[in-house]
Amino acid sequence: MSVTDYKMVEDRPADRYGSTAESGISGLAGTMSDRDGLMRGSSSDESSSYDDDDMSSEGEQMTIEELIYSSSSYYAIAKPVTLTMVLSALAVVLINDDATKQGNEAAMANAYQYFSVNDAGQSSGQNLAHSLANALIIVSVICGMTFMIVVLYRMKFMKCLIGYMIFCSGTLLGMLGGNVLQTAVQVYNIPVDKGTFYLFVYNFCIVGVLAVFFGQGIPTSVTQGYLVATSVILAWHLSFFDDWTAWTLLLMLALYDLCAVLTPCGPLKFLVEAMSQEGSPEMPGLLFEAELPPEAKRPVGSSRGRANIAASASDVERSAPPNPVSQPMDGSSESPRVKIPLAIAKVYQLPVVSIPSSSMSIMFPDRSSDTIGTTSPLLTNSDSTVILPENPTAEQLLAKVVVRLPAHGGRLEHVQRRGKKVYLERDRHGVPKRYLWVDRNGKVFAEMKDGDEEKPEKNSIRLGLGDFIFYSVLVAKAAQYSFATFAACILVILAGLGGTLVLLSVYHHALPALPISIFMGIVFYVLTRWFIEPWVEAVLEKPYYV
Known part of the structure; x- marks a missing residue:
């Protein structure tokens, strides 16, 4: 209360x-x-x-109340996570063709890669080393920006911080969302004039910013829908990383999330501690909040x-x-x-x-x-x-x-x-x-x-929007290969999320949501692609009957 x-x-x-x-x-x-x-x-x-x-x-132990709370939390957060991963996989598979894929891959390589990764002219060892270096640079930039957010938040520069986040969210929904829509128009030859196209993108951007940052009077489902759309749009763009960079980046991000939340000097640990203090201002746009049923009490x-x-x-x-x-x-x-x-x-x-x-x-x-x-x-x-x-x-x-x-x-x-x-x-x-x-x-x-003057606490579970995004990137990359890898990755990610929520109910403090799910997703992607699928195909080719 x-x-x-x-x-x-x-x-x-x-x-x-x-x-x-x-x-x-x-x-x-x-x-x-x-x-x-x-x-x-x-x-x-x-x-x-x-x-x-x-x-x-x-x-060290877990009670029935904690089990009920963790299961309710899982049910509440697993639905939007699953929806985001499925929509991201569908967007990557359906809103693409060979021309758009090659163009976007070249654009991502020029924008985010300092060391070139080329399957044709370099060995696997060189590609692995270059991709690890590129991933380390990206994670270092993310870490530095997180520290900047922590500094601004602790110094109470909220107008500057919220203004920056509104600008980033508007740019993501307007420009990157417009890029996704433009690609869909080109791939499926949808007849639409430029005025209608830009008017739709403008309204989509403005309504999204209002729903995320000025949510009063706007249904919660609309705000949650825009957060899911933000994750899908960003996952669609990040899926254009080449395979080497994408998988090494996911691995480095999982390790970074582990250190940033649990180590004493982690930037996310500082941010969580600052946001949990009494009277600390809210930070919209960073967290996805799902309501829990009334019977699920913390x-x-x-x-x-x-x-x-x-x-x-x-x-x-x-x-x-x-x-x-x-x-x-x-x-x-x-x-x-x-x-x-x-x-x-x-x-x-x-x-x-x-x-x-x-x-x-x-x-x-x-x-x-x-x-x-x-x-x-x-x-x-x-x-x-x-x-x-x-x-x-x-x-x-x-x-x-x-x-x-x-x-x-x-x-x-x-x-x-x-x-x-x-x-x-x-x-x-x-x-x-x-x-x-x-x-x-x-x-x-x-x-x-004070009894009647008290306001009930929100009975909800929160998950960082970055977790939605990188779960979706992993599933989208798996969906580009086959349905079997897509199904395996989405199932193990949900299993890892459930394990994280169980640990959250036991230890009662913020925990990183990426490591368990990302590690399990990478392992099962490798197992499914190089071991399970070839074995299943070999079995189906033999005329064995039971």
């Missing part, structure tokens, strides 16, 4: 973590006495510098997350010093312990029963962690709670401590929200109340849940 109210816990200097909450977050302090505070849960913050070691097991607070939380809490109890713990003040037989940042423990006035060894050097720099034991001077004699520093520093407020919670109170769940790790506080009835996190200065922030 989208929350519009942002509030911060601002405390008085004399009572920095007292029972009052002057920020307007009602009930933050003193909730433990009302048994509407925290229950068993592990936690993490959004922007602090400490490690989330208690959540290290996240992503498994943020799923049973897997709760299982991991419980397991992490038990891990904290095992790793904590074996200090004697008294019965809780509410008289219950069990008193759950969890590990949370000291700042949140202070705000909720939670008793700290122990300090993990990883936080001991931060909390008490002058003490050694190996001195902690059952007779540690850090513990009082009354309720076995830790004596904490009176004025904690920001680093100490970010450090994790083990606290004791009421057995019948609320709970605090570690969740992923908009790509960030936060706490979701629930009351004792399981009703969500607020989101919490700690910034780098030790301040506790919260988003109040």
Whole structure:
């Protein structure tokens, strides 16, 4: 859910973590006495510098909710991907003849190839080396342009960036789309005058730009249709690369996508992080968004997350010093312990029963962690709670401590929200109340849940438009050879996309969509063209009957 109210816990200097909450977050302090505070849960913050070691097991298992979500995501995104690949293959096969093919291949070679690739006058090794060099140059240019987009986006030069993208989209729909239409008119001798032709191309371009970049009042299907048309047009033009350059370029792009998303210095990783921040502007024209059915909910607070939380809490109890713990003040037989940042423990006035060894050097720099034991001077004699520093520093407020919670109170769940790790506080009835996190200065922030004022988040799945394009280029090149290679490539691309979506549902962060599908497509193209098809043809030539 989208929350519009942002509030911060601002405390008085004399009572920095007292029972009052002057920020307007009602009930933050003193909730433990009302048994509407925290229950068993592990936690993490959004922007602090400490490690989330208690959540290290996240992503290793998959629940039914995640399986349903990944299958719904696959069904929603596989339809437009399949449509784009089929239309691209049909366009390459049907809107072409020998003359147009030779002319467009020569134009692409002159525009994008620095080293010549010629099957007639060069060996296979030379062609492979030249095609790899050409692909490396193209990928380097793409990488540099992506970094420029990231810089413009982070500097909030949105008018410049959006204007550039509108110009590129209009040029692609108008000029390249007009080139496709002109080729179709020439191949099939369609009787049309120049005025009608240019008027149609002009309207197609203008409506496409309005649908993609100014989508209010325009049906979503129209916007999605223009994104599909953009992918088909660009795939049609890129299919005129020679076989050597086309296949090496697809391989290099898959490797680049893998590095650009997953490596710390990857440009796409920077772009995704910038776009996932609160209040970040939208970037139309880069992503294809498909709506999911209402029953497919993002498994943020799923049973897997709760299982991991419980397991992490038990891990904290095992790793904590074996200090004697008294019965809780509410008289219950069990008193759950969890590990949370000291700042949140202070705000909720939670008793700290122990300090993990990883936080001991931060909390008490002058003490050694190996001195902690059952007779540690850090513990009082009354309720076995830790004596904490009176004025904690920001680093100490970010450090994790083990606290004791009421057995019948609320709970605090570690969740992923908009790509960030936060706490979701629930009351004792399981009703969500607020989101919490700690910034780098030790301040506790919260988003109040205002009920009727909240707007539901979009329940959708997004895929980069470049993935549509290069899937289509691979399928189009396969369709130029035979129907068998076309069918094999389109099936394995969809299978690779499904595998990527399963990984997305498990790990809950942006993943590259090209590598699995492109690698599988190239492998099965080679297998089908040089092994499966010759074997099938040899079998069909023999008069064997079963």
